[in-house]
Structures are given as C-alpha cells and as structure tokens.
Amino acid sequence: MTRLVGALDRAYGYYADTTGRTPALNKSLNGRDTVAEVPHTCGAGCGYLGSTGIEVQTDYFESMYREVAQNDRYSQIPFYELGRNFWFWSPQLEFKPPEQDPVITGFAVWMRFRSMAAAGVNGAPFNGVPFSTFASQVAGLASQYEADPSLTFAQTLAQGKSPGAYGGTDFWASLMMQLARRHGGQEFVTQFWHSVAYLPAATSTAGAVANWVKAASYAAGVDLKPVFYQRWGFPRPDGSVTERPPANAVPEPTVAPATRPVGTNADGRQQIFLIGSDSQLYTKYQVQLNGGWSGWTSFGGSWPASDAIGAGHNLDGRQEIYLVGNDHQLYTKYQTQVNGGWSGWVSLGGWWPNTDSIGVGMSPDGRQRLYLIGYDHTLYVKYQTRVNGPWSDWASLGGRAPNADAVGVGRNADGREEVYLVGFDDRLWTKVERPRNAGWSQWFPLPGLWPNGDAVGVGQNADGRQELYLIGTDSRLYTQSQTSPNGFWSTSWSSLEGSWRTTDSIGVGQNADARQEIYLVGNDGVPYTKYQTAVNGGWSPSWISFGGSWPAQ
Template identity: 30%
Template sequence: MHPISRRQLLRATAGAGALALPGLGAPPATAGTLPPHRWIGAGPPTPVYDPSTRERRRYLNDHTLLRAGGRWHLFGIVGDSAPPGRSPDSAKEVSFAHASAPSPYGPWTGHADALTVDPGYHGEEHLWAPHVVEADGTYRMFYAAGGAEGAAINLATSTDLFTWTRIPSGPLFRGRAARDPMVLRVGAEWVMYYTEVSASDGRHLVCTRRSDDLLHWSEPGTAYADATTEATGVSVTESPFVVERDGWYYLFIGPRNGYDGTDVLASLDPFRFTLDGWAGHVPGHAVEAVTDGQDWYASAAGWFGKGLSMAPLEWRDTPPRWQSPDNPVVSLDVDGRLNVFALDADDRSVLRRVQLDPEDGTWSEWERFGGPAGAVPTLGRDADGRLEVFSLAPGGVNLHHRVQRPDGGWYDWEEFGGPAAAAPAVARDADGRLEVFALSPDGAVVARRRQTAPGARGWDPWDAGFGGPAGAPPVVAANADGRLEVFSLAPGGAALTHRWQLAPGGAWSAWGAFGTAAAGAPRVTRDGGGRLTVAALAPSGVGSFHRRQSLPSGGWDAWQPLFGWSAAAPLLVPSADGRLEAFALAPGGERLDHRWQLAPGGSWDPGEEFGEPGVTLAATPSAAADATGRVHLFAVTTDGRIRTRAQERPSGGWQPWTAFGHRAVAPLRSGAPAS
C-alpha cells in the first residue's frame, strides 16, 4: 500500500495535526447533571519562538507542549519556509525541533533536534505531529510516520526529554491515513485521538484507540466524522486535540475558516463529537490548549507563521463574535465622498475618516464616531445616497444603528436589536428599502429585517426564521432585476447554500445548494454587466474559486479557480468600465495577489503581486470607487496601520501604496471570530 501523504490529503498544500498536554479526564458525564458547556475563544496572539536562524528561515508546524521539571518543553515539526504565499513540501518534514522555556511566553531556548527521520526504521519517510506524555517516569513521544507499508503511528521514549529512542517493535499500528496522534487519560485508560480516512465512504475522521499501557492499542472507533471526503482532496479534520473541563470534553480541530483557524466542539462523551456541539473558534493553525494550573493558553504554529505563537485561551459564558467581512469598511456617503470606518486599537471605539476632495485626494483627520464596538461595522446606503451604519455592541449584546441625515450630518446612535454574532449583511431591495441579515451568536439562526419604506427610520419586526444554522455570517447582494440573493456557509464548512427572492420585493425561495465544502463565508458582487459573481475559499484555504451568473439575474456557470493559497474569500470590486478586479491575501499576510478581467465578464489576467515588500497585512483589503470612478484600496497591517492605494484614473493603473493617517486601528482578521 502506498502511504497517503499530507500533500495528497491536502491537495499538495495544507497542513495537519497538532498535539498537546495530556489532561486527566473522567468517565462520560450524564446529561442534565452538569451546567452547559463553556464557549471557547482566544485573545490576541503573541509570537514567542521562531526557529529561524540568520542563514535559514524556518517554520514550526504541528507541535506539542508539556511542563516538566519546572520548565515548558516544545516539540514540533520544523522545516524550511517557502516564499510568501507558497507552501513548503511536507515530504521534507523529517525532524522535530525542541525548545524549552520557564513559561509559555518564554523566553524560549532552542535545543538540538529531538528526532530525525530514520528510513531504516520500518521505512520512515517523514516525521509529523509529535505528542508527548509522561507515565511512570518515562516520556513517550507518539508521532505520525509512513513508508511503503502505509501510514503509521510510531513511538519513541525518553527519560530526560533530550535523548529519544524508538521502540524496537516498530509502529504501534498502521492505517489508511493514520496521523496526528494525541493522547489523553480518560478514567482508568489512555485514549488516543488521531485522524483517518474512512475505508467505506472516504469521509475524514477523528478516530480513537484505547490502551492500558500506552503500548498496546485497541481497534479503532470513530469520535467524529466530517462531511468532507477523500474525494474533495482536502481534509479539515487535522490537528485533533481534546481537553476535559468540568465534565465536558472539547475537541479542537482544523483547519477551519481557512488555514489559520481551529473550531472547537463540545461533548459530554469523549468518544462522540458532532457539529451540533460547536463551542467556538480559535484563530491559528494546529492549536493546542494548555494550562499552568491557573491560566489557559492556546498555542499555534504553521507553514505561514513565524514560529510558535501564544494567546490567552478564553472560557466564555457567551459565544464568540464574528468580525465583519471588511476591515476597514468604506463607502460613498450622501455627498458623494468616501467614508472609511475602523475600530480604534486601544478602546475599540468606532473611528471615521472622510474624503474631502476626490480630485486632490485629501482626507479629514480621524474622528470618534461612536463605540466601543464588538466588530468593525457594516454599511448600507439608502436610495438617496445616505449611509446607514450597523454596529455590534460590545459583548455581542445586540446591534446598534446610526443614520446619516440628508444634510450630511448624523442622527444619534439607536438600538437595533436582533441576533448579534456579527454586524449584519446589508443590501437595498427592488423597492429601495434596506434589508439586513444577521446571525445569532451560536450560529443557529439567520434573521432578517427590512425598512418599512425606502429611506425610512422605521423597520419591520425581525423575522427570526429566515435561515440557519450557519457556520459564518451570511452575505447578500441584489440581482440586476432587484431581487435579493443571500449566500450562507453551512456549519463546519460542509457546503455553501443560497436563497433568493422569487420576484423583486417578493417571496423567497427555499434554501438550495450552491457549492460543496468551503472554508469560510463567501463574498458576492455585481459586475458592470449586471451579473453576480461569488468568490469562495476552498477548505483549508488551499485556493479560492469564483462562480458567475450565466446572464444577469439568471442561473450560474460552473466554479472556476481564481487564486492559490488564500487567507479568506477574495475581494471582488468592479472598475468603472465594468471589469472585476480581484484581490487575495495569502495565509500569513505577507503576500497580496491581484487579478483583473481583460474585458467585462471575460477571462482573467494571470495577475501580479500587489502588496508591499516587508509589510504584513492582517486582513484582506477593502475597496470602493470614489466619485471620479477610481477604485481605492484600504488594508490594515498586523501592527494596526492602514495603507491605501488608488487607481491613477478610472479602470487604469495604480498609484503606490501610502500611509492612511497615523491612528492605530484594531488589526482584526476579515470574517473570522473577533474574540
């Protein structure tokens, strides 16, 4: 049997498996005897250890952390980094890095590699996903290997964490794609979680095996079966890590919402997890959760990062909130001037900056516009051009709303109510009325609300039964005939769905399938020819695709590739001549790619790198055309600065990047949970 490599499983690109500290678990609890599960989020990540040297830029990937003898020890896949936006060759992951530190935040001291591939040991070809536990004074490192005889889970032991010896008997077991082992003590036995592919239907699985001695393991069981299959070529069931707290078990699994994302599923049964138990999201690849007995931490590492990062792990009473699709957000106002809104980096207040003269490019200073807010706001534009701002209240309590006056000033903020997982999606219908679509914090409901009349201050009651469940906030756009169309991500990224008005301003269709598995919320825009185009992120972020209407307000052409590795669904913006311009940020934020249609609705130019050397972006840029027809691009860097770039003329080339003010804004990832 030929081994299934990480390249094959993740379509020659995405990464896999992280492991973590063993936790002392307990037998499955009885439903009804425990309080509800906690919701999981994470604070801002901090880079804490980079294995690069002056001569070599190196990455860490799947890793494990444990505390021993008063120090923390890190073991992880290490390899040579690829150029920005490109993935390294996982077949060359042949050693495990080792470092130690007095605390998870360091300072970390690098040591000699802990283990190097040994082809003479039952045909090892790679070393993936180490996980270390201690029992009876001996440290045991479980890891994934492979060779001509198939994927294998191997074991090496140590008494000092520096010298490791493979067990003489060979692999503990083999499988079709067995990899990414993680071991947890549950009651009186050890349980190993690892990823696998079902022999019967090709579904991606998290499997379990049980042991009394950490050497002999039972036949496998299935703890989680994902909707994605081997046929998709991409697995989103990598890096399984399970922790027990207060009788609940939490499965961390990814890559979800792109390469740098991990979902958390909660269950009372450590041997059964489902998407119904979704309990939050942690930004980062190969996340593991560890505790020093007082505080909890979420560690992450991956191909596109700079070593190990650490963030405070949050056990919340409320679900995490989602970031708005754009950061910052920009639109024309009633006076035909661009308005840019962002969140202050210090207190999350809403900031606003206004274009003073489209011809000479002057702008106002930043001003406080309200807040603080739970996410960057979203914007609607009334039929008369007045802006309406929709903001998420701090803590996700509800939505807030502020409306521009006809004279260009603003009414006061007012409560808007509704489900508050994110600022809502907004579009104007055929009657000229704004309609908003909002996601509930737990993703169970998509609600809809519309103005009582075009430009009115009043709104109809919320329709809480419009849709759901959903795995991300919905997006909406108007067809050429005015009919609205809403697109949604199914829980766990299992599929894309959509729903549309059957007549302008009329009733709605049922939800229908729009695409297979996706990694996050899509984007939608209308081109100069009146046809909608949807852009979506492939599972794990290995690429992005687009789908265009066959004719305005009509059916849909097939999906087509648009970019390679992407951190989120690409931005699509029409130029003055109707051609779409597309922008995609690579995972890690070091590369921004740009493509454009050669004619409205036509083929695409191969594209170019569009970012700035040495500048790392936190999110996919936002864009809008000013009153002259020139498109302006706005991008937030990882240090909270906004950079901007504008077309030299409508539908023309581009001016250089420049700073957009000196105020630091919140560097939030587009479309990702904001907490």
C-alpha cells in the first residue's frame, strides 16, 4: 500500500505541475485527495470532475492491490481518474451537441500514460493486453488517421469513434500524443494546459477546435493550422471543412529560427544575430556604413532553436545581447569596448520560457530595460539601476499574453518608451510610458487581428515617428507608422509583400543615414532584407537575399 500511495502522490504532483492547478476540495481526508474502495460506482472507477475524490469498485481495488504486491505493476484506474479530478477546461475545449465530446475523457486517457511514466511505475495489463502494447495501440491511432485521407472529422471524433481500435477519446489522446512527440514533449504539454485557461469559451464545436488549434500552436511555438485544417481536415472557425490531401502533402511545421534582433555599433554599422540549426549563436555585421556585410561568425554556445535574442546597447555605445538558455535562465553578453570584442556569457537568473521573446529598451537617461513574458503570461520589466550598471529586480506590467509572443519595444520622439504585444484575442495591444516618470498607461488596442505567436517589429523613422511591422494571417508582412511624432496611429496597414511564417520574427535596424532596414528568414531558410530607399520614405522594390541556407557555413 505504501508503494501504491507513493506512486499516486507522484502522479498527483505531475498533474499539478503540468496543469498549474489543483482540484477543488470535495472528498478529502486531512486535506488530501481520497481513493475509496466502494461496492458500487459509475464504472470500474469514478473520479469527480475538477474536484477531489476517486472511487474504485471492490473487485478492481483488490486486483489493483494484488498487482502491486505480487508483480510491482500498477492498474491504470486511479491514474486515469486523477485526470477527471484535474479537468478544468470544459468551456474552452468541450465539443458541443450534436457532436459527441472526446476531449474531457480524452484528457484522462492521455494524461494517464504521462502521469504513470512520471511516477516511474510499470502498468498492469489492460483487459488482458500488456500495458506497453495498449499504449502503443492508442499512440498509433493518429498515424492510422493520417494514412487514410478518406477518413473525416465527422466520421471519427464528432461521433466518438477512432480510425482503429478503441474510441474517439483514445483518438483525441493519440492526436495529442503525436503533437507532444513532434513539438517539445513535456514542455509542449505544460504550455498547452497553461494556455487554455486564457482562451475564450467556445459556443460551437468549431470554436472548441479553434481553441485547440490556438493552444497547440502556442505550445509548439509554430502555426499548426495547416495540420488541423488541411492534413486532418478538421472544421475551421466558420464551420467549413477542407478535403484532406495525402498527409505528406502538408509538411509538419517546424520551429522558426530565433528572433533576428538587429544591433548597431557605436560607429553606426548594423549587426544581426541568429541561432543556427546547430544551436550556436551567429552574428554578421556591416563592414562599412550603409554598406556591405561580413561573413557569419559563431559566438558558440548551445541555445534552444525557438529562442529569441534581445539586442540593446549601453549609453557608452557598447552593444549587449540577451538569450534564455536551455536551463530557462536569462543570459547576457556585451561588448567589452566600443565597436570591439565581446565578453563571456553572464547569467541574469530567473525562470523563463525558452520560447520567450526579449524586448530591449532604454530609459531617457540611458539605462537599458528588459521586457519578458513570464510563465504566468504577465509582462515583466527589469532595468539597469544606473547607466552601464547593475540590474533591478523584475516588476510586473500586467497584461495577459502568450509567452511565445514577441515583445515589441519602441520609443517616441519625446523619449517615452512604448511596448507592443499580440494578445490571446489576436489583437495588437500597446502600453506607453506617461510623461515625467509617472508610470505607464493602461493597455489599449491597435487595429487588426494577428496570429498570437506573431512577432512585433518596431522601428523609428528619422523624423521620430515609430513604425510597426507584423506578419498577417495571409503570411504577408504589414507596416504602419505614427501619423506624427509622439502621435496616433493610422487605422490601416500597408503590405510589404512576401510570404513568411506567421511564427517568424522580424529584425528592424537603422542605417547610419537613418534609413530603416528589415530582416526576415524565408520559408526556404534564407535570410532576406528590405530597406527604405530614402529617409522617412518608400521601400526597395524587392526582397534581397543574403544567400545560402541558414546557418551559413
């Protein structure tokens, strides 16, 4: 019994850590969840939805006890029922009539496997089938569906059916197994469930699927709409359905290269930074003002491929860059002299999502500021306590934003900083410093709807007007600028064309003559640039390739 209770404690801890929540107290003993042996219940076992309390029928309880005592194998029943206790997301994800809902029970089906693995236990046979075989059968349902394009959402999940053995709940669990396997494992699982709570309630099954897509895309750090709506043929938000092509016609989206921040040396030469497919950080810089570029140089290290890079500079002109490491700490590296060499990496600590974006700004008196979105989806700021000096603690600026989102940081002509985020509602939000160090404004929206894993690029024209850059749902790059320095924004966006990943990041720099220049990596893995042809003016007619396939070797 001690072994059984210890395993369930570990599984409970896994559920709590993964979901970020605990069940409401219902059936409990000394404040703990209870597993009660009872002569009759709603099945072999029964767990209360969203609250504590599990009941196991006597015959199954005694069998469960014998398996642990004699074979050190654990029945899946209480681990599954914990998935009932830890269910909190019916408004966002439950399918609506007339479709049958596979999600609530599918959560318990899926998380049973993960919680047992986290508890470090061997599963007992399931209905006579070895547990490992049973798990493989469930995991294989997604591949069976993908292999047969004649199968549809309406024939399977909507009717509580699977493309093979078992039912629709197992099929839903299998799809989540596949997504987690392809897009980050436990990190995907944690990010998925943490993000769902911030999504709106769905009023239809298509709306529930849309929330599923948003949470999965957020957790994966890539846009998974092609997987859901094309490869799988699930209903779009308007209810329309696309006929399924062969699965290999819709490639699996991959994590976009890390954010391309653009730094500027004290002498005005631009410098860009990228994380390569080998996980090393690379840099490339202009060899002359407004001019040509060097080759790529490695800064080494091993960084998450989905990581973002923040680029800033100290008041004395020395550049400084920032990344979140595989250990979730924030790191910095800085030039040791103006236009010169670089220091080693220095930890600034913390615990941050390594899909996070790092916004870098500067106060009017020349102290750098850093902006990151925490695991609680709140925007935080940290600043140098003196020019070129040490750092403050983190302070909250509030808000609710995906932590795979990019933080745009701009500066008004009068020196007031302004930050930008795309929220869970797909709207672009901004918050601006008040004059005379009087704190920050409230968040307010700007026009348009954007992918909520989108990057926000912020530049500044020579006349002081800020300019914003975002990639639209149609994969084009869009821009708009303030109508006057320190002023309002126009109500329309202008297209700069191209076809870009909506999870791609936008680098914005400025040449020594104050002409803006923007940088993106294309679907072909090649970095491209486009620049203003005149100060405050129009743009070069086409995107210019930096050549090769990234990373340049």
